[in-house]
Amino acid sequence: MGTQIHGSRTAQEFHSWTPTIPATTRDSYSRCTAGDAKSGIRRRQSRRFPNVSTSEPQTSSLASPAMTKQHRPAQNAVHSTPSRQPAMPLPVTLSSDVAGRPVSRRVMLRGLGALALLGTAAGAGLPLATSARAAAATGTLTIPTLLESTTDSTGTLVYTLAMQAGTTEILSGVSSETAGFNQAFLGPAIKVTKGDTVQMDITNNLSAVSTVHWHGAHIPPSVDGGPQNTIEAGATFSPSFEINQDACTLWFHPHALTTTAEQIASGLVGMLIVDDDSAGAAALPNDYGTDQFPLIIQSLPISSAGAILSTTAGLLARTTSFPLLVNGSNVGVDGTPTLTVDASRVRFHILNASITDIITISVSDGSSFTQVASDAALLSAPLSVTSLQLVGGERAEICIDVTSAAAVTLQATVTAGGARGGSGTSQIVTITSTATSAAASLPDSLATFTALDVSSPAATRTIALSNSGNTMYINGVAGISMTAMEASDIMTTLGATEVWTITNATGLTHSFHLHDVPFQVQTIDGDKPTGAYAEWKDTILIGPNSTNVIAMQFTDYADNDYYYMLHCHNAIHEDEGMMAMLMVMSS
Structure with a gap:
């Protein structure tokens, strides 16, 4: 086994988010x-x-x-x-409805x-x-x-x-x-x-x-x-x-x-x-705006006066609401879009761009749909699911089969991921097709997935998530300045395979993201992952008081001057300090 490495805990005082970055921060970044x-x-x-x-x-x-x-x-x-x-x-026809996951196309x-x-x-x-x-x-x-x-x-x-x-x-x-x-x-x-x-x-x-x-x-x-x-x-x-x-x-x-x-x-x-x-990519809908569409979903904290909010205090304010936006359109105001396509299968690239909240996608009648990719890669095989949960920053690709015989409505359910957040289910898009014939079956294989060899990792590390009030820490350090993070930076070498144990002592939900390379989840609270979490990921949910073990290999890029980041993609938590730095060195 590799050397056991733990991040240091330093007794430093850090402030909660303020509009102006401290001078120490300005003094130490490019x-x-x-x-x-x-x-x-x-x-x-x-x-x-x-x-x-x-x-x-x-x-x-x-x-x-x-x-x-x-x-x-x-x-x-x-x-x-x-x-x-x-x-x-590109204009696309739409209409309305109400029920659950962000999937509208008004984004731009x-x-x-x-x-x-x-x-x-x-x-x-x-x-x-x-x-x-x-x-x-x-x-x-x-x-x-x-x-x-x-x-x-x-x-x-x-x-x-x-x-x-x-x-x-x-x-x-x-x-x-x-x-x-x-x-x-x-x-x-x-x-x-x-x-x-x-x-x-x-x-x-x-x-x-x-x-x-x-x-x-x-x-x-x-x-x-x-x-x-x-x-x-x-x-x-x-x-x-x-x-x-x-x-x-x-x-x-x-x-x-x-x-x-x-x-x-x-x-x-x-x-x-x-x-x-x-061949796997070629088998999927790939004509942007015809059978391939992005869906950017936001549960957006906003005051009754229209101010967009981005702090814990803002989430807790009594006048704050959390409208659900799909490609920039508030489905609670504009109604649910209806997408009409001349195709028997459509592919959605779905992003949860919320700064705190968790989004779960499903079909309004409870029927299954097909997940074909997680955030970091195509899945090894099409995965039939009835719901799909995405934390902030996480992505997925799904395929929906639809013909002129019946429309399909997607919905989004919002769960608060911060001190306070959105809730409820809203219909986000109704897909109608003019196609009369069913789509051909997807191939049994979409990509090759190879598990990392973790029998002798170059290093094992503990990534400890904690907090004190609204100040967030990774390994005891609040990452609100480059200087603070440099004191506890992680140093690795090109080609190294590492195993990290991520512990969450906060009692809060976090969205863990690693820059540069995707990783493979080994266990979640001791259990092997299933579904898309069993393959390549770069952003995952870390539940309250949970322990997740992940493995990754640092390939291709080394730099002795520049860092990658690892952090919570609940962006408010990131701004409150839940971020650290990683340097991949040539040797």
């Missing part, structure tokens, strides 16, 4: 400033945290300071036009409300927009725009993303300050193929520091988008990386220290779909 446009982060100020800047404070507000109260972005604000505007969303329409660019990078801007209700007409579903790329002289696919502020009507008749990629709320979908080399030109048109993390992507830590890859207001960061994994559903979102929950809840969320040339 940052992309306006002067670094197109170059990313390359300056070095400390041993492990290149491009540190301390000249100005980091704030958590997405809008300008004047907007942090009741100010709304000016309507009809004129912005310069980017080099490539996203295509218009809400984002076309008033776009207020509060900081502008050189040459970057956004088109004119006016404040508007996304998906205003009940029964109209909008699919997230599929973002197009350009190709440079080396064959690299170049995508342009602008983080921007806007306003969106989430509650009926109430305007909310939101943010999105290339629009006012949420963002486009990106579809790539294994082997592609991509460059993401990301401009931060917010007033706040941010990052863009590629959740679930197997890429080097220098471009992973964690807290080291910060992008200053007005700056552009252009990470480039190879798509080095099989077909799966990834997503992208901010990951700045102590403001992740705020920025995700405000709408900075997009889906990254990876395809490959395997």
